Every structure is written in structure tokens, then in C-alpha cells.
Amino acid sequence: MWFKATTAALGDFEQLVLLGVLRLGEAAYGAAIRQEIHARSGRDVSINAVYTTLDRLEGKGLLRSWIGEPTPQRGGRRRKFYALTPAGEAALRQAYRAFMAMADGLRGRLEPK
Amino acid sequence: MTPRPPRSALALLDWRLPSEWREVVLGDLVEEFQLRAGASPAAARRWFWWQALRCAAAPPPSGARTATIPTRPGDSRMRTLLADLRYACRVMRRTPGYAVAVIVVLALGIGANTAIFSIVNAVLLRPLPLDEPERLVRIYHRPPQDAFPGADTFPLSPANFYDWQRMATSFDGMAMFRGGRVLTLLGKGAAHPVTGGSVGAGFFEIVRARPLLGRVFRADEDAPGAPKVVILSEKFWRSELGAPADIVGKPLRLNDEPYTVVGVMPSSMAVKAWGILTRDVWFPIALSAEDRAVRENHNFAAVGRLKAGVTLESASTELAVIARRLETAYPEANAGWGSVLRPLQDVVVGDVRGSLVMLLGAVGLVLLIACANVGNLMFTRALARRKEIAVRAALGAGRGRVFQQLLAEALALAAIGGVLGIGIAAGGLTAAARLLDGQVPRANEIGIDWRVLLFAAAASILTGIVAGALPAWRAGRGDLNAALKEGGRNDGAVGVRTRRLLIVGEVALSLVLLMGAGVMVQSLFALRHADGGFDEHQVLTMQISLPATRYAGGPQRSAFFDTALQRLRALPGVESVGTIDNVPLEGGSVQPIVLEGQAERLPKDQPTVQVRTATPGYLHAMRIPVVRGRDLADGDDHVMLVSRGAARLLWGDADPVGRSVTLPLVSRMQLHRVVGIVGDVKQGEIAEAPQPTVYTYTRERDVPFATIVLRTSVPPETITVPATGVIRTLDPELPVRNIRTMEQVRDDQLASRRFSALLLGCFAIGALALASAGIYSVLSYIVRGRSREIGIRTALGAQTGHVLRLVLAEGMSPAAIGIAIGGAAALLAARILERLVFGISASDPLTLVAVAATLALVALLASLVPAWRAARLDPLKVLRAD
Numbered sequence: 003m004w005f006k007a008t009t010a011a012l013g014d015f016e017q018l019v020l021l022g023v024l025r026l027g028e029a030a031y032g033a034a035i036r037q038e039i040h041a042r043s044g045r046d047v048s049i050n051a052v053y054t055t056l057d058r059l060e061g062k063g064l065l066r067s068w069i070g071e072p073t074p075q076r077g078g079r080r081r082k083f084y085a086l087t088p089a090g091e092a093a094l095r096q097a098y099r100a101f102m103a104m105a106d107g108l109r110g111r112l113e114p115k
Numbered sequence: 116m117t118p119r120p121p122r123s124a125l126a127l128l129d130w131r132l133p134s135e136w137r138e139v140v141l142g143d144l145v146e147e148f149q150l151r152a153g154a155s156p157a158a159a160r161r162w163f164w165w166q167a168l169r170c171a172a173a174p175p176p177s178g179a180r181t182a183t184i185p186t187r188p189g190d191s192r193m194r195t196l197l198a199d200l201r202y203a204c205r206v207m208r209r210t211p212g213y214a215v216a217v218i219v220v221l222a223l224g225i226g227a228n229t230a231i232f233s234i235v236n237a238v239l240l241r242p243l244p245l246d247e248p249e250r251l252v253r254i255y256h257r258p259p260q261d262a263f264p265g266a267d268t269f270p271l272s273p274a275n276f277y278d279w280q281r282m283a284t285s286f287d288g289m290a291m292f293r294g295g296r297v298l299t300l301l302g303k304g305a306a307h308p309v310t311g312g313s314v315g316a317g318f319f320e321i322v323r324a325r326p327l328l329g330r331v332f333r334a335d336e337d338a339p340g341a342p343k344v345v346i347l348s349e350k351f352w353r354s355e356l357g358a359p360a361d362i363v364g365k366p367l368r369l370n371d372e373p374y375t376v377v378g379v380m381p382s383s384m385a386v387k388a389w390g391i392l393t394r395d396v397w398f399p400i401a402l403s404a405e406d407r408a409v410r411e412n413h414n415f416a417a418v419g420r421l422k423a424g425v426t427l428e429s430a431s432t433e434l435a436v437i438a439r440r441l442e443t444a445y446p447e448a449n450a451g452w453g454s455v456l457r458p459l460q461d462v463v464v465g466d467v468r469g470s471l472v473m474l475l476g477a478v479g480l481v482l483l484i485a486c487a488n489v490g491n492l493m494f495t496r497a498l499a500r501r502k503e504i505a506v507r508a509a510l511g512a513g514r515g516r517v518f519q520q521l522l523a524e525a526l527a528l529a530a531i532g533g534v535l536g537i538g539i540a541a542g543g544l545t546a547a548a549r550l551l552d553g554q555v556p557r558a559n560e561i562g563i564d565w566r567v568l569l570f571a572a573a574a575s576i577l578t579g580i581v582a583g584a585l586p587a588w589r590a591g592r593g594d595l596n597a598a599l600k601e602g603g604r605n606d607g608a609v610g611v612r613t614r615r616l617l618i619v620g621e622v623a624l625s626l627v628l629l630m631g632a633g634v635m636v637q638s639l640f641a642l643r644h645a646d647g648g649f650d651e652h653q654v655l656t657m658q659i660s661l662p663a664t665r666y667a668g669g670p671q672r673s674a675f676f677d678t679a680l681q682r683l684r685a686l687p688g689v690e691s692v693g694t695i696d697n698v699p700l701e702g703g704s705v706q707p708i709v710l711e712g713q714a715e716r717l718p719k720d721q722p723t724v725q726v727r728t729a730t731p732g733y734l735h736a737m738r739i740p741v742v743r744g745r746d747l748a749d750g751d752d753h754v755m756l757v758s759r760g761a762a763r764l765l766w767g768d769a770d771p772v773g774r775s776v777t778l779p780l781v782s783r784m785q786l787h788r789v790v791g792i793v794g795d796v797k798q799g800e801i802a803e804a805p806q807p808t809v810y811t812y813t814r815e816r817d818v819p820f821a822t823i824v825l826r827t828s829v830p831p832e833t834i835t836v837p838a839t840g841v842i843r844t845l846d847p848e849l850p851v852r853n854i855r856t857m858e859q860v861r862d863d864q865l866a867s868r869r870f871s872a873l874l875l876g877c878f879a880i881g882a883l884a885l886a887s888a889g890i891y892s893v894l895s896y897i898v899r900g901r902s903r904e905i906g907i908r909t910a911l912g913a914q915t916g917h918v919l920r921l922v923l924a925e926g927m928s929p930a931a932i933g934i935a936i937g938g939a940a941a942l943l944a945a946r947i948l949e950r951l952v953f954g955i956s957a958s959d960p961l962t963l964v965a966v967a968a969t970l971a972l973v974a975l976l977a978s979l980v981p982a983w984r985a986a987r988l989d990p991l992k993v994l995r996a997d
Contacts, residue, residue, distance in 0.1 A: 053140060076143075079139070
């Protein structure tokens with residue numbers, strides 16, 4: 003669109019979401035990803051932000067999704083699960099490489115004293 | 116019992132979440148809520164609310180995710196934009212009627228805005244066309260407030276000026292000046308007036324006016340006894356003298372006196388809005404040593420240039436300190452006299468700022484109404500194209516893409532409207548140039564420059580967005596399936612609520628404008644008929660200034676005027692004749708006055724009055740009533756009339772007739788005996804209260820100039836020729852200036868108010884027309900959409916009256932809401948107007964009621980045609996068409 007640019011590189015939050023999906027494996031759905039990000043990074047994000055990002059990543063072809071079975075503790079509602087596609091894994095690996103390469107040798111300065 | 120998430124938060128989510136996300140997101144939130152509720156139900160509920168609100172604010176995107184089509188190489192944003200614009204042009208060509216309607220409304224709206232902005236730009240925004248004008252300031256006294264209530268600024272006295280000039284360090288220079296000197300150029304056919312200005316040493320250097328020929332005045336020429344020199348304006352040099360190249364050093368006879376020309380000033384420095392720069396010729400002020408020492412008579416204007424980097428505040432502070440020092444040094448003349456600095460630009464622009472800002476706001480409202488109308492048209496268009504839009508969506512155009520397409524169309528229309536609008540503004544300003552000239556300062560500088568173009572461009576884009584965004588957004592929201600199934604059949608009115616909202620908005624904005632125009636027009640009417648204390652009908656005035664070379668003393672001057680008045684009185688059609696120095700409404704001399712037997716007090720404690728020099732016949736010519744005592748008579752000498760206000764101010768309840776006073780600025784010795792009390796007259800603004808005034812009459816005239824006032828029994832303009840003829844036979848070389856009727860004098864003062872009232876009235880009428888067109892088109896659309904329903908109703912036996920009422924209610928209910936909202940808004944806007952109106956409150960309830968009634972009537976009329984059409988629908992035809 004002529005009034006909005008689309009970017010190809012992964013954003014900071016996109017990386018967190020992708021890492022959450024990778025970590026949770028078979029059990030990667032919205033609430034679980036949200037809690038994982040909260041527990042590990044300390045960012046208490048909203049569920050809409052998680053799903054907006056998941057949806058965008060799926061649109062970029064980095065994730066795929068499927069609908070699970072209804073469960074009673076959700077009031078009989080179903081879950082939507084996500085998993086990395088090969089392109090998603092490649093993008094995450096690329097981001098990781100870039101981060102590590104940039105952080106190389108800076109450990110002493112970046113880690114909390 | 117297990118805790119449950121808050122029900123209202125669930126409902127909010129249910130409403131806000133797109134269907135494809137609802138189950139998943141709600142499930143996630145409920146699941147985590149249960150988890151958290153185990154620890155603390157209250158905290159879990161808070162958390163749930165927090166999540167729900169954030170979801171509601173920005174829910175995950177809707178729209179089934181279509182696989183993103185990989186962008187073609189080279190498919191840039193620019194290319195999409197161009198394609199959209201191309202498509203917009205094709206659409207316009209296909210439906211020219213719609214395009215023309217939209218463009219005309221927008222062009223008029225943007226044109227009116229651009230025109231008003233051009234005026235605001237020239238008057239308020241553009242700096243004066245002088246070198247570094249922001250450093251130029253006017254320098255004034257602040258008079259003692261007890262003696263001059265309400266006067267913020269006052270001219271300077273020479274002695275104080277020279278002291279300030281000597282002591283102040285904040286200025287590159289300061290100079291006195293004085294306009295208003297009129298001379299006669301001789302030996303060039305009939306005597307005609309030449310306007311002259313006197314300027315102190317350094318004036319041209321301060322203004323940074325460089326001469327075209329020759330030089331500016333030297334400091335030693337601003338001294339008594341210096342050779343008489345003159346600088347000419349380029350205009351005078353060209354039109355009167357024929358632009359001789361060797362003019363510098365040549366003699367020129369003005370007022371029977373020889374002057375040497377030392378320079379010619381270019382026309383480029385003749386800033387029309389600042390009188391002193393538009394004179395024909397300039398002289399050095401050249402005050403005598405005696406005149407330079409005058410401290411208590413305040414008659415001179417002054418201008419200064421602030422040193423680079425010096426702020427107005429610090430310069431003001433410095434002058435204030437100096438003024439205070441002078442107060443202590445010369446208490447008898449200076450007690451209570453402070454100092455004021457004003458940026459030259461502010462002084463030149465004067466008090467039109469308020470009305471211009473008001474007009475800009477008003478014309479902005481007109482544009483908003485135009486936007487609402489255009490928005491309605493675009494909305495109808497977009498709905499008629501629902502099928503096209505649905506097809507585009509089915510082929511994969513996202514909602515954003517559709518929105519973008521429609522917005523591009525709106526912007527294209529607005530852009531064309533904007534270009535035409537600039538044309539309309541330019542044409543309108545040219546056509547109104549003559550009118551504007553007398554109404555606003557700096558009118559000659561009004562034109563279209565880059566600021567105006569920028570404004571018009573911004574206004575066009577904003578208009579396109581405002582008018583196009585809502586329809587574009589609503590059009591993309593429709594149910595794709597329904598639209599396709601419907602097959603684009605025009606059935607059922609869509610978006611009725613949005614349209615009603617447009618009517619409400621239009622009616623409300625129109626009411627604000629009508630209210631403003633209503634009070635402005637009434638205020639103007641009140642001012643035109645305000646009692647100034649005199650009768651302005653059938654009165655002719657003309658100014659005469661006797662040159663000192665031929666009328667050296669009082670006896671000569673009195674003799675001239677005696678003969679002139681006698682002959683003028685004998686003219687057929689003239690009832691009475693008198694002279695006065697300054698006619699009412701034009702201001703004049705304000706002086707301290709001392710009662711006989713009382714000691715003169717410090718200036719700040721001394722009462723001041725307007726002082727006029729009149730002759731017998733003046734009161735009668737102006738029809739100013741004598742309240743007590745008698746009028747001036749031919750045999751009188753050193754007598755005085757006092758106005759009622761002056762009598763009350765000076766003597767309270769005691770009778771002033773027979774008492775005597777002195778006017779210390781004229782003479783501390785000469786007593787004037789009061790012979791009568793006369794009615795109060797407004798000497799300054801007609802919108803203000805009359806000032807205490809005294810009229811002196813002395814056999815021998817001190818001053819060489821006077822305004823002759825003639826009361827006529829015939830239309831006063833017809834006396835102009837015989838009256839000037841009388842003067843010419845007495846002295847063929849004496850110019851007669853400023854020939855005006857008193858009605859013209861009063862109208863001149865109301866010029867800028869008349870201008871605002873006129874424009875505001877035009878805007879209000881435009882708004883009313885737009886609003887009624889809006890109501891009409893919305894109702895017509897609704898009737899067309901509901902024709903089936905109405906047809907069935909009629910077939911089932913509904914009466915004509917019933918259908919009429921149905922449609923009228925449809926139109927009148929949003930209009931009524933609009934009137935209510937507009938009424939409230941008008942009362943708020945009244946605060947801005949309050950300072951601009953006279954004789955009426957800006958929130959005058961009667962006007963509000965009248966305006967609301969007008970608007971209701973217009974809404975009713977606009978609703979009648981569609982209602983009538985609905986009532987006459989033939990049910991058979993309608994139902995068969997199905």
C-alpha cells in the first residue's frame with residue numbers, strides 16, 4: 003500500500019513470539035506463548051498483541067496453524083496451535099546468528115554484574 | 116463455586132473480536148483466568164479486564180487470511196497510487212454529474228477559505244515589507260489612568276522624547292514623526308493639496324529607507340533655522356514633476372516658501388498601511404529650542420529600531436525605568452506618565468486581528484459543512500458501487516485496499532476542487548480589491564503567495580480525507596455475500612444512521628454561523644443607528660488649512676473664515692454653517708483643564724477633557740442641543756460650552772454657567788467663561804461612551820486649520836460644488852480637502868465591521884444552502900430506498916398525510932438534534948464574538964430563537980419535496996418494479 007511500508011526483517015516482538023513457539027513445541031497456542039514470554043522476558047503483553055503477531059507471521063509464511071479440540075477449562079472452546087515452518091526456522095536462525103555475531107565478545111559488558 | 120470472568124468484559128470481547136478470533140482468544144483468556152483465579156480471584160478479574168480492554172482497543176486483524184500474493188518486482192507503492200488515481204479519473208469520467216457536483220461544492224468551500232486566508236496572510240502573517248521589520252517599534256507614553264481613563268497609549272512630548280532618546284541604550288535609533296501636514300504646490304494649475312510628513316533626525320535611517328536619488332536628511336537639518344529642505348516621494352516626483360533626473364538640489368515652492376529638494380524616496384518604501392510612509396513629501400521636524408523643551412504637551416509619534424538581540428521586554432523595562440526617573444525629575448509635567456512600546460506590525464494591523472480570526476473560523480465551518488455534503492454524495496456513490504467493491508474484495512482486495520482506492524478518489528476530487536478554489540479565491544480577491552481597500556489595513560498587499568498555496572493544498576488534502584474517509588471506511592465494511600447476492604440492486608436504504616449524523620452535523624454548524632451572522636448584522640445595525648449625540652443626516656464637512664505665509668496671524672485667519680462662513684450661509688440649500696477643528700467620531704485634542712480659583716494639580720491628578728475649537732453655528736449645524744445657558748454668539752470672545760459629561764466631571768451638581776476655566780496647555784493666563792451646557796457627543800468610537808468635551812470660541816483664531824460644517828436642506832453632496840466654489844473665489848490657491856458628509860464619516864468608522872458582517876452573512880447563507888441541499892439529498896435517498904416499504908404501506912391503506920408525516924419526521928428529527936447541539940455550540944462561540952458586537956449580546960436569546968426557527972423552516976422546506984414525492988408514490992408501479 004502506498005501509505006504503509008511492509009518490512010521483511012523480524013521485529014523484536016516477532017522474535018520473542020517465534021522463540022516461544024519453538025520452545026513450546028506441540029503445545030504452542032496463544033495463552034501458552036503469552037505466559038512463556040511473560041515468565042522468561044518479564045514482558046506482560048496482551049493476548050491481542052500475541053495473536054496479531056502470530057497472524058502476521060503466518061501471513062509471512064513463517065508459521066502454520068491448526069485448530070485443536072475443545073477443552074472444559076476453556077468453557078468448551080477450541081485452541082489454535084502454531085508451529086514454525088521451514089522458512090520460520092530459517093528466519094529465526096538468521097536473527098539468532100545476527101544477534102550472536104553482534105554480541106560476540108561483549109559478554110562482560112552485557113551481562114548483569 | 117469456581118470464579119467466572121467478569122460478564123461485561125466477556126460481552127465487550129464478544130462484540131469487538133472478529134468472528135474468526137472470538138473462540139480462540141476468549142478460550143485463551145478464560146483458561147488463563149481460571150489459572151490466576153486459583154491464587155486471587157480479584158487480581159484475576161483485574162487482569163481479565165486489562166486484557167479485554169486492550170483487545171477491544173486493537174483486536175487481531177479480521178479478514179480470512181488470504182495467502183499473500185508475492186509482490187511483482189517493481190510493484191511499488193507509487194505505482195499503486197498512480198493506478199488508484201488513474202482509476203479515480205476513469206470513474207469520474209463515467210459519472211460526470213456526480214464529479215461536477217462534488218468538485219463545485221469543494222471548489223467553493225476551498226476557494227472561500229483560501230480567499231480569507233489570503234487576507235489573514237497579508238494582514239497578520241506576512242512581515243511588513245521593510246528591512247527587519249520585527250525590530251521596529253512604536254514608542255508611546257502611557258498616560259495617567261485617572262486623567263485619561265481607558266487610554267493605553269498616548270503621543271509623546273518633545274522634551275520627554277529627547278530625554279528617552281539620549282538615555283535609552285536598547286535602540287539603534289529612535290525618531291519622532293508627525294503626519295498630517297498639508298501644503299499647497301503652486302504654479303501647477305489649480306491649487307491642490309500635497310500631503311507632507313515631518314520627520315525627526317534619523318527617521319529614514321531607522322526605517323532603512325534608501326533614497327532613489329540624492330540623500331536622506333542630515334542631522335543638522337533637523338534644527339531651527341536650518342535651510343529648508345524637502346524629500347519627495349517617487350510618486351510625487353513622477354506624477355507632479357514629470358520625473359526630472361536632475362531634481363536634487365533644485366528649488367520647489369510649497370506653501371509660498373522655497374524648499375531645496377535633497378532626495379527622492381522609492382515607491383517600494385511607501386508601505387500603505389503606515390501613513391507617514393505614504394506622504395507626498397517629507398520635511399525635517401526642525402523644532403525650535405523652545406519647542407524642544409515642551410514637556411507637558413503630547414503631540415508627537417515616534418518609532419525606534421531595537422538593537423539586534425534586544426527583546427521588546429528588555430527595551431520596555433529600560434524605557435519604563437527612564438520614564439520613572441523623569442517623573443521624579445519633572446513631577447509637575449511628568450507625574451503618572453509612563454512608557455509603552457508596541458511592535459510596529461501590531462500597530463499597523465490594529466484591531467482587525469479579532470475579526471479576521473473570527474472570519475477564518477467561520478469560513479472553516481463552511482468548509483466542514485461542504486465536507487459533510489460531499490461525504491454524503493460519496494457515500495451514496497460508494498454504496499451504488501457495492502457490487503464492484505464486493506467483486507474486488509472477492510478477488511482478494513483487502514479492506515484496506517478498498518479503503519485506499521476510495522480515498523484516492525476523494526483526494527483526486529478534492530485536488531481538482533482545490534485548484535479551482537485557488538482560481539476562485541484569486542478572482543474573488545481581485546473583484547473585491549476595491550471593497551477590501553477601505554476595509555482592512557495592508558489591503559494592497561493581499562495576494563496569492565506560497566503560504567496561501569500551501570494553505571490551499573493542505574485544505575484540499577484535509578477536505579479529501581475528511582469527506583472521503585467515512586464513506587470509504589463504511590463501504591469496505593459491507594457484507595460481501597449480501598452485496599453480491601443482491602446483485603447491486605438499489606434496495607433498502609443503507610447507512611441511514613451515518614447520513615442522519617451528517618444532517619445533525621450540518622445543521623449544528625449552520626446554526627453557529629447563522630447565529631454569528633445574526634448578532635453581527637444586528638450589532639452593525641445598532642451602530643448605524645447609535646446616537647452619537649449629533650444628527651449626521653444632511654451635513655457636509657470640508658477641511659481647510661490656511662498657509663502661514665499668507666495668513667500669518669489670528670486677525671487674517673479670522674477674517675478669512677468670517678467671510679467664508681458668511682458666503683456659505685448665503686448659498687441656497689444651506690441652513691447653517693460653523694467650523695470645528697475635529698468633527699465628532701474623529702478624535703482630537705485632549706487637554707487638562709483647571710477651574711478658576713483652583714490650583715493646578717500634577718498632571719496625573721488633573722482632570723482632562725476633549726477640547727474643540729468651535730464657532731457660532733456649529734452646534735446648530737450638528738444639531739447638538741443646548742441643555743442650559745446659551746449657544747455661542749458672534750459677539751463672544753474667550754467663551755466656552757461644556758458638555759453634560761464635562762459639567763458633571765468638573766463641577767458635579769453645581770451650575771457651571773458663568774464660571775471660568777483655563778486650559779494650561781493653551782495658556783495659563785487666559786480664562787474662558789462658560790456660557791452653556793450642551794449635549795454629550797461621541798468624539799471617538801461610536802461603540803464607546805461619549806467623552807467629556809468643552810468647546811472654546813475665541814475671536815482670533817490660534818490655529819490655521821478648521822473643518823467647515825454645513826447643514827443643508829438639500830442632499831448635502833449637491834452643495835459640494837458651490838461650497839468649494841465659494842472658497843476658490845476667496846482664495847484660488849487654497850485647497851479644500853476631505854469633503855465628506857457626516858454619514859460618510861460614521862460609515863468610515865464602521866467599515867471593518869461592515870466587512871465582517873457582510874462576509875459572515877455570506878458564509879451563513881452558503882451554509883444554509885449547503886445544509887438544505889444536504890437534508891434534501893439524504894431524504895431523497897432514504898425515500899428512494901424505502902419506496903417499497905412506502906408503496907406497501909400505501910397499498911395497505913396508509914393515508915397521504917401519514918406518509919408525509921413519516922418522511923418529514925425522518926428529516927426533522929436529525930435537524931432538531933442538530934439545532935439543539937448547534938445552539939449549545941453557538942453559546943460557546945458567543946464568547947469569541949462578545950468583544951466584536953455592540954448593542955446586543957453575542958448570545959442574544961431572541962436571535963438564537965429566530966435563527967433556530969429559520970433553520971427549522973429551511974429543514975422543513977428541504978424535507979417537503981422528498982416527502983411529497985413519497986406520498987405520491989404509486990404502489991402499483993413500485994411493487995411491479997420488484
